[in-house]
Amino acid sequence: MPTSKISPYDVIIIGAGINGCCSAYSLAQAGLNVALIDQGGIASGGSGAAGAFISPKISKAGELKEIMSEAHVEALAFYTSHFPQFTLVKPLLHIANSPKEGEKVESFKRESHLKHSNIPHKIQTLLSDEALHSASIYFDMGAVVDAQGVCHAMAEGVDFYPMRVEQLTHADGLWEVGKLRSKHLVLAIGAYPKLLPIDYVGLRGIWGHRIDIETSTHIPCILHHHVSISPTTKEGIVAIGATHDVHYSPFLLEPYDVEQGRALLLEKASKTLKLNNINILNDYMGLRSGSNDYLPMLGNLVDAEATLEKFPHLRHGEKINPREFVYYPNLTMVNGSGGYGFVLAPYLSKRLQEHLTTDSSLNPLLSPSRFFQRWAKRK
Structure with missing residues (x-):
């Protein structure tokens, strides 16, 4: 088990695909101490195999198109200005x-x-x-960006730990991952096992x-x-x-x-x-990792057991304002971008960074909690 170089970190990110690496880069640029963890290494999963095209999503008008259009513009500017050597x-x-x-x-x-x-x-x-x-x-x-090259460049200067995460615990206001500790935890684990009882999160592996x-x-x-x-x-x-x-x-x-x-x-x-x-x-x-409704995910994770205990009638279809749910403390998921991971990563990581550094609110449309009520009804 690796020994922590800093204790505690401001943020631990689990998952070193494009979302994890881009989030690590954005948060480190904002002055936070960041640890990045992945058992397989940097860009070892779907991100490393991606075509990594910075292209618009061809879709009809709607919320997804608006988000993708904004993300596409931001991504072109981001890669060409910060990582031109990996961008064609x-x-x-x-x-x-x-x-x-x-x-x-x-x-x-x-x-x-x-x-x-x-x-x-x-x-x-x-x-x-x-x-x-x-x-x-x-x-x-x-x-088109060099998927492996840009992920490694983003992770440069960030403490990287090639370790398998078996368990997450939260005690005394800190997340503990092996011997590492941090105030904030970010899950960027794609379609791999979820580490917490969050079966409501609607993901599909591609x-x-x-x-x-x-x-x-x-x-x-x-x-x-x-x-x-x-x-x-x-x-x-x-x-x-x-x-x-x-x-x-x-x-x-x-x-x-x-x-x-x-x-x-x-x-x-x-x-x-x-x-x-x-x-x-x-x-x-x-x-x-793609979401079931094709929108990416960026937001806090519902503690399903505590929320169902607080609102048992959710099982019978009672509608509750998601703000009333019980959430894991200082835990954010960034996930579900499907085939547009490299387009969406700068957009999502920028908003994650603003959320963690200025406490700005995240778009509820992207919250993983959007899947919870339907899941609870089936319990």
Whole structure:
């Protein structure tokens, strides 16, 4: 068990994916003493396997679109200004992968304030007939970041502990994680076991597989279609993926079929354009975490047992103002970003930092408590 370098810390963050690393960076920049914990290392899960595209979410008007639009603008500014060495800015072509998606694309084009234009001729000549005849939008500016590189850079200067967390305890106003102690605790654990009895938190695991390849085909922009195809920060290397597989789980006994995953990625990529002389260099795999309602999570966690004891009629469907629930003290969860972790992380970590340093309130729309009443009714 590692010995604590500082005791107590201001904040302990469990989970060193993009949410954990970005939160650690933002909080350390604000002058807080931060400990970052992950048993597998930095960016060892779904974040390390991510395509890490900074792209807008193509969706119809609503709360999710507003949050994603704001997050996208903030993310582009954040990565290009703070981590330019890990950020490649390129145009972005989003091609609908179904007629239903096509309707969303056309609606987004009409409503979006983001600068977009016609697809340049040199890109049109690369595309398959299917891609050319599908609804699409060509953004003048998109970006892709080096997932591993940026996570490690964010964690630089933060005390990192590669340890397995078995238990969390709170005593005398401090959280205890092994031999580490802190006033605040942040859970950025993705779809992995939750460490506390918080079964109401509506999360789903989304397995992802990405490959880096060499190809003689020049890729001049970031392409999103059946799968993403993109140049990378490494000269001459193209990334394909990551897939969104909701059926495979790393918690099951059967191993993931890497060869089948590669074949699927290349087959999906071929529906967009022809890639010549392919040489697969690397595979990256991991589990992302998406919320059941597609909104990310940032907020305090309800103590389910204490809340049900206080309000037993919640089990019968009685509506209670979430402000009345019993919450774990100084405990925040940041989670559930799905395939948009790298877009949402700067947005979420900025608001987490403001919450912990100035006591500003968090958006109740993003609170994990939004799932609690429905869960309690089923108890």
